[in-house]
Amino acid sequence: MSAAGLNLALNDMDAQAVDSLLANGDAGKGRMTVPYDEAIQLYDEAREAVSRDLRTLGVAADGDAGAERTVERLTGDFARYQEFIGRALESDTRTGGKPDAVENYRTANDLLTQRLLPEARSLVDGTNRQFEDAYEAERSDLGIQVPLLLALGLTVLAVLALLQGYLARRFRRVLTPGLVAATACALLAVFLGSQALTATSEQLRVARRDAFDSVVALSRARAIAYDANADESRYLLDRARRVAQEAAFLGKSQSLYGMTGADLPSYEPRLGETWKAYQEDHEDKRFTGEFRRDLDNITFPGERAAAERTIEAYAAYQRDDRTIRSLVAAGREREAVSFCISWEPGKSNAHFGAWMKARDEVTAINSRAFDAAAADGRDTLTGRLPWAGLPPRRRRPGRPGLRPRLAEFR
Numbered sequence: 001m002s003a004a005g006l007n008l009a010l011n012d013m014d015a016q017a018v019d020s021l022l023a024n025g026d027a028g029k030g031r032m033t034v035p036y037d038e039a040i041q042l043y044d045e046a047r048e049a050v051s052r053d054l055r056t057l058g059v060a061a062d063g064d065a066g067a068e069r070t071v072e073r074l075t076g077d078f079a080r081y082q083e084f085i086g087r088a089l090e091s092d093t094r095t096g097g098k099p100d101a102v103e104n105y106r107t108a109n110d111l112l113t114q115r116l117l118p119e120a121r122s123l124v125d126g127t128n129r130q131f132e133d134a135y136e137a138e139r140s141d142l143g144i145q146v147p148l149l150l151a152l153g154l155t156v157l158a159v160l161a162l163l164q165g166y167l168a169r170r171f172r173r174v175l176t177p178g179l180v181a182a183t184a185c186a187l188l189a190v191f192l193g194s195q196a197l198t199a200t201s202e203q204l205r206v207a208r209r210d211a212f213d214s215v216v217a218l219s220r221a222r223a224i225a226y227d228a229n230a231d232e233s234r235y236l237l238d239r240a241r242r243v244a245q246e247a248a249f250l251g252k253s254q255s256l257y258g259m260t261g262a263d264l265p266s267y268e269p270r271l272g273e274t275w276k277a278y279q280e281d282h283e284d285k286r287f288t289g290e291f292r293r294d295l296d297n298i299t300f301p302g303e304r305a306a307a308e309r310t311i312e313a314y315a316a317y318q319r320d321d322r323t324i325r326s327l328v329a330a331g332r333e334r335e336a337v338s339f340c341i342s343w344e345p346g347k348s349n350a351h352f353g354a355w356m357k358a359r360d361e362v363t364a365i366n367s368r369a370f371d372a373a374a375a376d377g378r379d380t381l382t383g384r385l386p387w388a389g390l391p392p393r394r395r396r397p398g399r400p401g402l403r404p405r406l407a408e409f410r
Contacts, residue, residue, distance in 0.1 A: 003123035004219045006053040006074075008226055010120060013046035014112050015230035017085050018237050019341045020092075021105060027095040035341045050078060057123065067126065070119055077115045084108035102238055109234070117227075124219075146197050153190030160186065214297050214366040221256055221290035222359055228252035229352050232324060236337050249321070257314065258288040264325070268318040275311060294362065300369045306361040313355035320348040 016039045023036035054075050061067035088104035091097040160183045167176050228249055235245035250264050262270050274286040282295075291311055298304045320339070327336035343349045 007120040007124060007223045009046045009049040010116055011226035013043055016043035016046060018230060018233040021101055022233055022237055022337050022341055024092050027093055070122055074119045081108050081111050146194055149193045156186045214294055215363055217290055217293050218359060218363045224252050224255055232340055236340060256289050257291045268322050271315055271318055300365050303365045306365055310358040310362055313358045317351045317355050320351050
């Protein structure tokens with residue numbers, strides 16, 4: 001089950017619907033065959049992914065009234081969305097049917113942006129809240145257990161000391177071998193126990209703050225990226241809404257890599273300037289957004305290099321956006337469409353794919369770190385405290401209640 005996956009699949013499905021309308025020409029006349037076939041195939045795959053995720057979410061929501069209502073709304077709204085997309089694709093098969101296709105697509109897209117995506121995001125946010133609640137509970141438990149262990153250890157040592165004193169007075173034995181051994185065992189138990197609990201708490205922090213927080217930010221950035229890529233296609237398809245689509249694309253770009261006062265014409269040049277400044281000084285604060293949050297949480301080997309490759313791929317994609325809008329301004333719209341929706345090397349979708357591949361590398365690094373921190377936390381308890389038997393479930397970072405949350409953002 002993946003609520004984050006549902007969010008992505010919805011955006012991908014919508015983007016492929018737009019690309020198919022752009023590539024089809026007039027009822028197939030002048031069709032860009034390769035982009036059209038690719039868009040239809042990816043559209044079907046995304047639709048299947050959405051349907052699969054909705055079924056899984058329905059099962060997972062059983063017993064949670066709020067989640068059940070959200071999934072029910074999503075399922076109903078998705079059915080309506082498919083109906084309007086179906087009408088758009090059907091209208092586009094008729095000569096002169098493009099205006100009707102665009103109108104039906106507008107209705108579908110309004111449903112997507114106003115209902116489907118907010119509902120999907122609410123499930124993603126709910127998953128993250130569940131993880132945060134579990135994390136805080138685990139850390140709180142561990143914070144209590146360390147002083148309790150120390151208090152218990154001191155009590156045992158005090159009792160042993162009193163007993164040794166009693167035996168020394170009563171039987172005139174300075175040291176009792178059994179009590180000496182018991183005292184040594186108690187000291188060792190307190191030392192190993194406190195060390196193990198402290199290490200487990202630290203591994204839990206690493207798993208949540210250093211690894212999982214980055215995965216969440218990267219998942220959020222990926223969803224924004226898919227939607228922004230679709231905004232480019234919507235801009236080309238629906239001339240009546242071009243101003244709105246330009247604003248939407250800029251807003252999403254700013255949420256990814258924000259720069260105060262940047263507009264569409266200045267965004268890409270300023271991106272290059274601010275990124276160069278950051279590479280020279282990592283404390284340079286001239287940009288914000290999801291990329292900045294990720295860069296400020298660099299922790300693991302190879303993560304910085306992968307994060308920087310992601311931004312460099314993003315910069316190439318933004319240069320493509322300038323090319324698309326320049327072609328439109330020059331009246332070369334068919335060239336703009338071809339450049340925008342093509343997966344050929346050097347074209348916009350190819351650069352978008354490279355950007356997503358680089359982003360996935362960063363996510364993989366953090367996912368592996370999460371798994372390693374969870375495993376280290378378990379090994380700390382079972383390795384350093386073999387005499388303790390199986391630890392309570394609430395003490396295990398990466399326990400079944402926590403680990404599935406990571407899958408929501410992969």
